[in-house]
Amino acid sequence: MPFLLVLALVVPFVAQAEGALPVPDNAKPAMRGVLEKLGYAGPYAVELRRLYESQAYQPLWSHDGSATPQAQVMVDALVRAGERGLIAADYDGPNLKDSLTRLSSGQPSAGESWAAFDVTLSRASMRFGNHLHRGRIDVADLTKLGISIQANRPLDLPRVVSELSKSADPLRELDRLEPATGVYGALKAALAHYRALAQAAPPAPVKLAKSLHAGESSESVPNLRTLLQLNGYLDPNALPAADANLYDDGLADAVRRFQARFGLEPDGIVGGQTLKQINMTPAERLNQIRLGLERLRWLPEQRDSAYLIVNVPSFRLYGYDAGVPDLAKPDISMNVIVGEAIDTHNTPVFHADMESIAFRPYWNVPYSIAHKELLPLIEKSYSYLAKNDMEIVADDGISVGLDASQGNIDAVDHGQFRLRQRPGPKNALGPIKFVFPNMNSVYLHGTPKQYLFQRARRDFSHGCIRLADPAGLAEFVLKNENGWNRSRIESAMQGDKSFSVRLSRNVPVYIFYTTALADAQGQVLFYPDVYGQDAGLLQLLGKEGG
Numbered sequence: 152m153p154f155l156l157v158l159a160l161v162v163p164f165v166a167q168a169e170g171a172l173p174v175p176d177n178a179k180p181a182m183r184g185v186l187e188k189l190g191y192a193g194p195y196a197v198e199l200r201r202l203y204e205s206q207a208y209q210p211l212w213s214h215d216g217s218a219t220p221q222a223q224v225m226v227d228a229l230v231r232a233g234e235r236g237l238i239a240a241d242y243d244g245p246n247l248k249d250s251l252t253r254l255s256s257g258q259p260s261a262g263e264s265w266a267a268f269d270v271t272l273s274r275a276s277m278r279f280g281n282h283l284h285r286g287r288i289d290v291a292d293l294t295k296l297g298i299s300i301q302a303n304r305p306l307d308l309p310r311v312v313s314e315l316s317k318s319a320d321p322l323r324e325l326d327r328l329e330p331a332t333g334v335y336g337a338l339k340a341a342l343a344h345y346r347a348l349a350q351a352a353p354p355a356p357v358k359l360a361k362s363l364h365a366g367e368s369s370e371s372v373p374n375l376r377t378l379l380q381l382n383g384y385l386d387p388n389a390l391p392a393a394d395a396n397l398y399d400d401g402l403a404d405a406v407r408r409f410q411a412r413f414g415l416e417p418d419g420i421v422g423g424q425t426l427k428q429i430n431m432t433p434a435e436r437l438n439q440i441r442l443g444l445e446r447l448r449w450l451p452e453q454r455d456s457a458y459l460i461v462n463v464p465s466f467r468l469y470g471y472d473a474g475v476p477d478l479a480k481p482d483i484s485m486n487v488i489v490g491e492a493i494d495t496h497n498t499p500v501f502h503a504d505m506e507s508i509a510f511r512p513y514w515n516v517p518y519s520i521a522h523k524e525l526l527p528l529i530e531k532s533y534s535y536l537a538k539n540d541m542e543i544v545a546d547d548g549i550s551v552g553l554d555a556s557q558g559n560i561d562a563v564d565h566g567q568f569r570l571r572q573r574p575g576p577k578n579a580l581g582p583i584k585f586v587f588p589n590m591n592s593v594y595l596h597g598t599p600k601q602y603l604f605q606r607a608r609r610d611f612s613h614g615c616i617r618l619a620d621p622a623g624l625a626e627f628v629l630k631n632e633n634g635w636n637r638s639r640i641e642s643a644m645q646g647d648k649s650f651s652v653r654l655s656r657n658v659p660v661y662i663f664y665t666t667a668l669a670d671a672q673g674q675v676l677f678y679p680d681v682y683g684q685d686a687g688l689l690q691l692l693g694k695e696g697g
Contacts, residue, residue: 337669443667
């Protein structure tokens, strides 16, 4: 039931009187009446009943016919919800502001009217607080986007609203509901900057028929210079070259700085992806920040032991010994390779618990990879298996070795046999695999293709996550396991047998996705939306508002 309907459910205002009237003696039955009309099916109906029962059905937000200072602050906070990346209309902020003005200016103020305002503000505050703490999007809606997360623990909303209604500083109480991390704070600060930029007319875009290299000229170079200055990558006082259309070395250096911060190859060439990012308007950046704030609210608020977060668009892993997940200040971090943004190879967004680590693992090739990619290569060259340390395994688990007969190939193609790669320098999983059982069959592992980590954009896998430093992650995960130090880890990586280590305590792993972050200095970082997830989430969050 929309918040505004609460006001419509009560009886009409009584005749206008001179000045604001005191809350009458029947405030208690008036409050009961409003709650009765809500029923038990509406949003937060049960929580509202608990709240007002604990207050003996007395108003929380008014006293003697006047709104409390806390009510004034809360209504204003709802009207300004956009400053926190949310939408004022979702909390009936403008209508509550109008109602408060009428009630406080000497217009009708019978018990039912103040009671309706009180309940409406309480419910709006519950929804606002819940969204600040856990995010606005329901987990069920996220599932439709292929996002599988475990929502943060629910708040005791009656207690939260009661404290807000009595607090000497309600805004500070609201701040405490939000993630207490540097990344969140930096994005929230940047939100104000981009909200201001979005109010102005967008600057002229850069239009190029082909990639622009240093030393070349284009009529769009002045527009490029303006955009780089607007976004802080070029000194506003920097003078252009004698030829204003010349893409000189100074501009190319500014483009390299831009590319590095936006997760692009810092080559100074204004090509397809660089052009797309440079031409994104402040309004589009504003939406990225809003989505970043929403996604950060999904992360766990506190952990009492180690956990890992992988952010797909930034191609980075972040590890923490414990505490709140501040992506700007991890205890360990490294580059990763994620699933290709083609052919349904996307790395999914989900949470699972790491249970074990496998040293020198076999790679049991998934059927889809065997069927589509490897069997055609084996049929072309029977030596493919030997060259790649692979073997065929029967359905009883016994290896049939390198026998690439047509019968064995057909058995693999029909799912009766499978392909397996032996441990060693050619193994696609590298020397270590980190196992966290999940429906997506995704895990963290090493890779022999270390050269791929030199690329800025690193979506090359079939969905699993390849690590730049698997030994470093093993040391982080195993440091509380008896007898496991760096020397033993390296020995296990180079040994002659495969084995697994069961963790004494599971390590939560969060596969995350946000295109807006901040670094340790509070500078906002934007990343390409490699899987195109922003559009779907933005539709759920609401494109307008704020």
